[in-house]
Amino acid sequence: MAAFGFISAPLKSTNEVDLVKPLTTYIDSVYNTSEDNRSDITEAVQELNKLRSKACCQPLDKHQSALDVLTRYYDQLVAIESKIIISATQNPVIFKWKDAFDKGSLFSSRASLSLSDGSFERAAVLFNIGSLMSQIAAAQQFHTDDEIKISAKLFQQSAGVFARLRDVVLGMVQQEPTPDLMPDTLAALSALMVAQAQEAIYIKGHKDKMKAVSMVKISAQVAEFYADAQKMMTKDVVRGLWDKEWSSIVNGKTIAYQALAQFHQSEVNGESRQIGEQLSRLAESLKLFETAQKYLPKDITGIWDIYPTVSKAHTAAKKDNDFIYHERVADFRSLPALQKAVLAKPTPVPNPITPNFRDMFSSLVPVQVHNAMQSYDARKAELVNMETVRMREATQLMNGVLASLNLPAALDDVTSTETLPESIKMKSAKLKQNGGSAEIMRLFNELPTLYQRNEDILTETSRILNEEKESDDNMRKQLGTKWSRMSSDQLTGPLVTEIGKYRGILHTASNADKMVREKFEAHRQGIELLSKNETELRSSIPGQTAHATGETDTVRRLRQLMTEWSEVTTDRELLEKELKNTNCDIANDFLKALAENQLINEEHISKEKIAQLFGDLKRRVQVSLDKQETLINEIQSSNNKFTGEKTGSSTGAERERILKMLAQASDAYAELKANLEEGTKFYNDLTPILVRLQQKVSDFAFARQTEKEDLMRQLQLSIVSAQTAKAVVDGVNNLVSSYFTSGTSTAPSPANAPPRPPPPRPAAPSVESPIPPPRTQQSMQATPGAPQQQATYNPYQQQPQMQQFQQHPGYYQQQVPYGQPQPQMMFQPQYQPTFAAPYPTFPGAFPSYQQQQWPQQQQQGGFPPNPQFGQQNQQGGTNPFQ
Template identity: 30%
Template sequence: MASNILFLPFRRSHSVNLTDAIKQYISSKYDQHPDMFTKDLETIEKLRSVAVHAQEPHPSNIPKLQQYAAQLIWLSGKFPIDIGVEFPWYPALGYNTSRPTSRNNLRFELANIMFNLAAMYSQLAMSSNRSTPDGLKAAANNFCLGAGVLSHLRNSILPELRTEPPEDMDIMTLECLEKLMLAQGQECFWQKAVKDGLKDATIAKLAARVSDLYNEAGDAGIQSDAISSEWIHHMTAKHHHFAAAAQYRAACDTLEKRKYGEEVARLRDSLTCVNEALKEQRYINKLVLADLNGLKNRITEDLKRAEKDNDMIYLLPVPPKAELKILDRANMVVARVPKEIAESNSMLGERGELGPALFSKLVPYSVHLAASIYVDRRDRLVNNTIVEQLEALTNKIHEVLRSLNLPGSLQALEKPLGLPPGLVAHADEIRQQDGINRLLRSMEDTKKLMYTDQAIYQEGVQILRSEAAEDDGARRKFGTERWTRPPAEQAAPKLYAQIQEIDGYFRAATNSDDVVKKKLKENEYFIQLLSGPDHDLENYVPSGRRPAITGDVEREAGKLRGSFNEVSRLESRRRRKIEALRTKAKQDDINPELLREAARLEREFPMQTIEAVQFETLFDKRLQMYDADQDMVHDEENEQEAAIKRLQDANAAFLIARRGDQSTKKREQALQNLENAYFKYKEIISNLDVGRKFYNDLAKIVNRFRDEARTFAYNRKSEASHLENDLSTRMSSLGLQQATSDSLHQQKQADAQNPNYGATAHAEEPLAAPTPTRANMPSPAGMWTPEVGIRFSGVPTTSGNARPAAGPPQDGRWDPAQGLKFG
């Protein structure tokens, strides 16, 4: 249907399978099962289908596009831009609208929905009844909303597209369309002002702004490859049309103010503008042309009247155009982004206008990554900083006790016969844990983990070595000038750096394993005794006679026992603190706070992908809960130093009181060996647990290294294959050209030795066209032929003889009496 305004056509699309792609991504990247989101998957499929088929200009179709667009904006924080679906869309403008453009890009899908939303607003504006005030208001409002959507598409969505936009959605095309929507919206306000009979000065200001906007749209359209020449001619005609209308209304205003000379000047300029617009009459539709002709007739009539009145009555000077005051502008339109687009995330929810937010229970991958980062950081703080320091303090206690031969010296004195209760308790604990067998099994398990990690690591290294060897072979085959791609170590420096890094891990782990083996070897005999029955222990520990204990010895032994018990209680209390700290760390679940922070980021930055680095402030704040535990380490250290000092003083006094008493010396040493073996057993158990955890963690590293090596080698192999094919093709072509060149060279040499070569040396010069010749056939008697020429009777011949007076000529000359005869 012909109209004096333009509207945006819709972009079209085919159906796609979003469900499979989203399910596959959830399965591979999240810890949640995709079946948890069956309803959400069905909803997103339905929303897309409804939005894609909303191709009729009806107000009920606006929410369909807005709802799907809002979900796409929301999903940008949940899924990557390349989710794994090719979205096909046919261009709406330009000269190639029959071939779709497909992109694996969620933002591309969003951009197309936004374009269709703008098209919907423009078509609703066109379908409005612009003969009524309400219809004009509705049309102007829809044009402003359409311009706002196009502005949002250009400024907020295209910069995040990561690929080149389609031809009909590039920057200049969208700018042209946005200005066109604003121009047509401003035209509605101008038309309403005319209908309402506002002052000519006001109407002139409105028309001038319409002209400006059409001019801006046309300038942008010229720089676009998708805006048709028909549209550009339309916008150019409209620009001049409203420039003429503005000057005409300004002339009417000056007539009212009795500025008759200025009236003539403005009417003349108005006529010039309308004539400029009519230069486009071959390309514009009939309605636009009719508007121009109507305006021209009106201007022409008023100009004749104004010039006549001024020349005969007012006699005022007509100012040149350069002296005319530039008309003021009255802008009534602005690109207004619908709140359903600008604030879409705030309108999603169980009771939101745009429906519930889909996949709201799906934790973004970056949140999982952030949680693992926090756990690693927390565990390093707890285990490597706090617990490690506390255990170092405990080890210092054991070293001091061994150096003081405690508690063996006290046990030998207090219980000269049988086994001390403490030793029996230690032996029972080791037996329940299967003693030496447990250690051997743990060491064997740790060794298997190490071998498995080494095998995976070596597999990755071998993959890289094989790829490097193939690359070197190709470089030797084709040469460094042709085989231009960088060597593997330069192409993947981070991957190759992991080789040295992982190798360093294995060396450090091997050294630690050797230390553990040495500890076990040194204490294996005593651990086996503790693992065995009591009578083996009784046989090992010699029984002594009850010594005569003096008052001084008894008093100093009591003090030493008190100091020793104090140290033991300190160690037991510390052990409980370590267990409480580990329980605290185990129960430290940061996920709820991460989800709250992620939800806040999604609301405030809907188009921004959430990264783990955005949670650093939350990490720092959360780790402050362990500040008190770090302070506790210093308190423990101070308390332990004081307790050890008292123990050492008490032991020195005890030794002085027992000076010269050797009756329990052997029993003291045996008890002390078993006591030391018990603590070494506990230490080896702890070392093996750390080693097992280390190799389990290392397994993740070497598996990732091997997978990255496989991917890198596969990509390099594909790249090498393409490069080799290109080189082979080029070399074959060069070989063919060389063969042809050699053949031509040999031919030239043969031609040079040919004696006829000089005659044919210029064979390549253009040949002259052959001259046509007539066949040699005898002509009938008396018939003229071109070879004879034309000779008239009575004309002297070359011999000077005249023709006889009577009879036909006998020498072939033409006889006028015979007429003309052609062979």
């Protein structure tokens, strides 16, 4: 302990956690990162995992470098809070933290809490930051001004950390936290750190020999801060957490700094020749110092070094007054209260805490921004698809009209007697170039395999979830209320919904596959004909004779209209590409909105940006559709004239039907191939998404299995501990019962009993003596029977020791009857039996046995005593239960 007895908060402890796998899986499933960013993010995740191990699992020196590691890890957790969600439902990572103050016991381990929540991890790390700040501050030697300034600064920062945590911890930890994270505990720690910061400032003032009037204000405020901390530390909900030494030091410093404040005020009185008040305050200061000696350890020399100065000042002032001034010593109760000066305050926690902090995941945007970007992409894709569908449907309508009119094949028959029209020949060549009917059949044959692969992944994912739920339900049925973790239904809702969503998508895709198959069957004959070589195709088309009309104005007009329609289709292909390739970086707009308003009006921003980007393209699409309407009207009008000009043909309607069928098959082939390629791409793109979902579910199931094993282990330990404790207590109770029954049931009152003569040494027994108790039972011997007490005596009244055991209701929920053994009395150094003698059946059976006297219980009234009136603490005998 340092010369000034500063108190530092202990650190919470945890175990190693693998962050690499769950964080990498989450990032891959949520963010569409490029290859370059993916390598950087993978490296960042590994670095974060190492940083946690160094900050939370390895011993930390009481040095600024260790604090920098801890604050850097905390700042990184805050930075990824909105980017990488860690929760029981989305990205489960189990963090287990042990209570900082609980040291465990013989029958139970340290209290701990395990949660799959990133906010719980931040709360625990922030607590350790405050604790380490207090440890570094308390470890200073206070030899130099820099050391004193560092201590005062860190104590104030520690107070700010605990105050911040006090205000937000219940929102960060969704379950009831361990006692060290309860708001009352954190408030007490914050008050204690403020008091110690003010004390460090007092030490600096004393070292610099500040004026007495300033030292009065500083020391009086130190005493008030310690008094506030003492009030918070003695609340029923937290008083069992602290070490005994803590309470003694806080109480002692409260009184000691009241004594110092009175001493410094006496110096002010001496300077102003107020001898009567000076003597009164010096006398009060001495009384307070004497009271403080009962609480403060002797090694706190920084305070005790001032005591001789106070004593000498009192002696000198009294001598001067007796020989020179002859003033009446003022009544201390009539003196005015001392002024105070608050120089220490909790320092607000900055964000970030680490200077020049750099986010390792700067390439990732917050999830809120990412979701807004996804919504924007969905709106943009919807517009692109809508405009594309409008153009494609219009194109299909036009192709259908032209096919019904047998255009442009009918125009070839006007000037040529060739059986195979040139337009059909070109359509066939283009179709065969794209793979023909064989390519269509290959794509059709791949679809069922791709569909089944995705269906199998979903089925396996559902199986994992169902098995986890069945396991949890079985444990809940077996253990009932002891199985206290959240049920699977409460956690798996989003996962089940996501699985259902993808099942619906697969069902829709399957129906689309059937529609494409039906369309192919409708045009299968024409596609197969166009896939044949030119000779076979020509032979399948009926021949025709030349028309008498020849090249007329109507034919030329129809050819011109066909050329214009070809230009329209070419322009539409370019428009489709422009629609699909139009992009912008809207992330900056969303980030700006989030920074300004803490929320994102995604709909307004997205619609405004889409209108800006796609306004001109939408206008061009509408112009193309309007032009098509004009072309259809002109083509139908010109075709009517053309039909009237044609002469009779020997081929009849069969040739026209075949040509129409081939034209329609050519158009259908392009649509079918595009649909099948889109379907193949859809299934291939869906597979990694479902694999990531399966991995997420597997990680969830693994985390739940780990949590299950940990909970079962705790339950087994609690059962074994309870059985062991019950066996020990029952054994001790039996020993006590047999002892009282055989030895003290008829014994006279110790107050009236005559002195007991030494017991005679028995002769050697004729039979073998009973086996003495094993040595392992020595620590569990019963407490000798207590003498009768007065009716008003309550051995449990206001015993601070019992508060520690009331914190553990599993052992002693009710006050133990008088005479029962207490946990702290299991070991009795004064009781050293001779194992050569039989087990005792009456008091005094052993020569070394001494009858224990039971002193009166110390009556503890107001604690600590009010130093203003010089009340002395009433000291009683030793409490046998302490």
